[in-house]
Amino acid sequence: MWMRRISEDLTKTFKSKSYGKNANRRLSGWVKGLMAEAIDIVASRRGSRVILINAAYTSQICSKCGCLGKRTGDRFHCAFGCGAVMQADQNAAVNVKARLDDKELHRWLSFSKVKQILLERCRRSDETAHPEL
DSSP states (O other): OOEEEEEEOOOSOOOOSOSOHHHHHHHHHHHHHHHHHHHHHHHHHTTEEEEEEOOTTTTTBOTTTOOBOEEETTEEEOOSSSOOEEEHHHHHHHHHHHHTTOSSSOTTOOHHHHHHHHHHHHHHHHHHHOTTO
């Protein structure tokens, strides 16, 4: 029986400090490639398989209400929804696990489309919680 390991898709490049276009691309691909390979090796040794999910906004949305928040150090603050404050990595891990079953936010969806969907979900949940608004 295979155990499941859920991981963010590490193949996409991210914009960060610029060392030049080519150097940034090489560094990004190298580090993420090593991480992905290490995860695959460990999963294989433990008899599990890796399932990749879309990583967009997993650390920036509240795992309780689904609204955008802000990560400050190791704390996550839900600024626009329920007001929850929690440990940031735990919040992100809950979101990664939930993303596995989210059919709308599939792995290849663009960051901008993911944000659009998440903002709409937050708006709908806010209307449900506060119908007078």
